[in-house]
Amino acid sequence: MKVTIHKLFDYLLETTAAEPPECFIGFSLARSPRLKDFLGDLDPELSLDWNGKSFLGLPALRQRVLDQAGLELPLDSVLITAGAAEANYLLFRQLVQSGDEIVTEAPGWPQAGVMAKAIGATLVEVARDEARGWWLDPEAVARAITPRTRMIFLTNPNNPTGRLIPEGELRALADLAEKHGIWLVVDEVYAGLEWAGPRPPSIAGMTRFGITTGSVSKALGMQGLRTGWMICQSPEVIRDAMILRENGSEIMNTLGEHIAEVALRPDRLAEALGRARAEGAETLDRLDRFVTEEPRLSWHRPEAGLIGLARVEGADGETLARKLLAPPHRTFLLPGSAYGQPHHIRIGAGGGPEARLKEGLGRLSALLRSGSI
Numbered sequence: 001m002k003v004t005i006h007k008l009f010d011y012l013l014e015t016t017a018a019e020p021p022e023c024f025i026g027f028s029l030a031r032s033p034r035l036k037d038f039l040g041d042l043d044p045e046l047s048l049d050w051n052g053k054s055f056l057g058l059p060a061l062r063q064r065v066l067d068q069a070g071l072e073l074p075l076d077s078v079l080i081t082a083g084a085a086e087a088n089y090l091l092f093r094q095l096v097q098s099g100d101e102i103v104t105e106a107p108g109w110p111q112a113g114v115m116a117k118a119i120g121a122t123l124v125e126v127a128r129d130e131a132r133g134w135w136l137d138p139e140a141v142a143r144a145i146t147p148r149t150r151m152i153f154l155t156n157p158n159n160p161t162g163r164l165i166p167e168g169e170l171r172a173l174a175d176l177a178e179k180h181g182i183w184l185v186v187d188e189v190y191a192g193l194e195w196a197g198p199r200p201p202s203i204a205g206m207t208r209f210g211i212t213t214g215s216v217s218k219a220l221g222m223q224g225l226r227t228g229w230m231i232c233q234s235p236e237v238i239r240d241a242m243i244l245r246e247n248g249s250e251i252m253n254t255l256g257e258h259i260a261e262v263a264l265r266p267d268r269l270a271e272a273l274g275r276a277r278a279e280g281a282e283t284l285d286r287l288d289r290f291v292t293e294e295p296r297l298s299w300h301r302p303e304a305g306l307i308g309l310a311r312v313e314g315a316d317g318e319t320l321a322r323k324l325l326a327p328p329h330r331t332f333l334l335p336g337s338a339y340g341q342p343h344h345i346r347i348g349a350g351g352g353p354e355a356r357l358k359e360g361l362g363r364l365s366a367l368l369r370s371g372s373i
């Protein structure tokens with residue numbers, strides 16, 4: 001497998017090696033809880049051995065995963081993974097061969113492109129329509145399908161625009177997958193913080209060709225736990241992913257599974273999402289006001305999640321991101337070029353008070369108005 005680096009990761013690697021930023025306008029996660037928030041619910045006698053544990057993951061956690069997704073499926077339709085990233089990885093490696101085509105959205109999560117290249121598959125991108133709020137036209141997805149298509153890979157909510165695919169359009173995509181007998185993978189890692197309309201249903205419950213991936217990383221702010229999942233009605237897909245993973249990380253980390261199980265208990269989940277929603281709504285309002293008042297920026301406010309893509313007038317996004325990161329501004333955001341959108345920047349309202357969002361926005365405004373860019 002040929003290893004290539006994507007622009008997004010390359011930028012992260014390069015910039016994290018430099019002086020640490022003072023402010024972040026790029027965080028995609030809700031404020032992160034602390035270990036002490038879970039200690040009261042953890043058993044101090046918990047064995048950190050892995051003998052006798054299910055290779056699919058802690059059964060109680062798998063049930064919580066189904067419950068939070070509103071799915072009534074057997075427990076064995078869930079595989080617990082090291083984040084949604086590992087779940088996606090196992091799916092690409094297992095379901096796509098050299099010469100196949102993967103249909104995906106643009107802009108979208110770069111993992112699809114990296115994996116397609118590594119496998120020798122072709123990535124077929126369907127452009128989201130910026131003028132229509134980054135809408136993804138299911139008919140354009142249908143037109144992109146050829147006899148070589150093996151998988152459709154989408155994010156819902158979309159990274160980086162925060163646009164939602166509502167139930168009706170998911171239905172059309174599910175019908176498409178069934179008609180052609182191709183896998184429809186929907187990465188729901190940003191689910192849980194919907195601002196416009198309800199959380200769309202999980203694709204794993206809509207068709208036997210649907211595969212949902214997700215994690216506790218974003219709305220719950222627990223990315224460091226590395227705990228996520230895939231959900232699929234096909235026992236073969238789950239089993240093959242489990243076998244493939246046996247040659248990598250083997251099984252999940254026990255502590256991560258137990259903490260995630262506590263975090264996904266209905267009362268804990270409702271409380272955490274309530275807090276993240278209240279904080280997220282306030283910070284997104286601030287971002288929205290900022291973009292509206294900045295003459296050189298425009299955007300479609302995200303329908304879900306904490307990140308969106310803003311268009312920059314008169315400068316390319318990467319020059320802006322680099323200047324903003326350098327002294328004296330020392331403020332981090334992601335350039336749109338990380339998503340193949342050179343005239344945009346990705347801005348985010350996550351990270352809690354440590355992100356120092358308000359101050360970061362002040363610095364961005366000063367740079368945009370300085371005449372130096």
Ligand SMILES: Cc1ncc(COP(=O)(O)O)c(C=O)c1O
Nearest residue numbers: 083084085109159189215217228
């Ligand atoms: C769309 C998408 N999928 C997956 C991931 C990885 O998430 P996890 O921490 O669950 O592996 C990210 C992280 O930014 C993401 O944006």
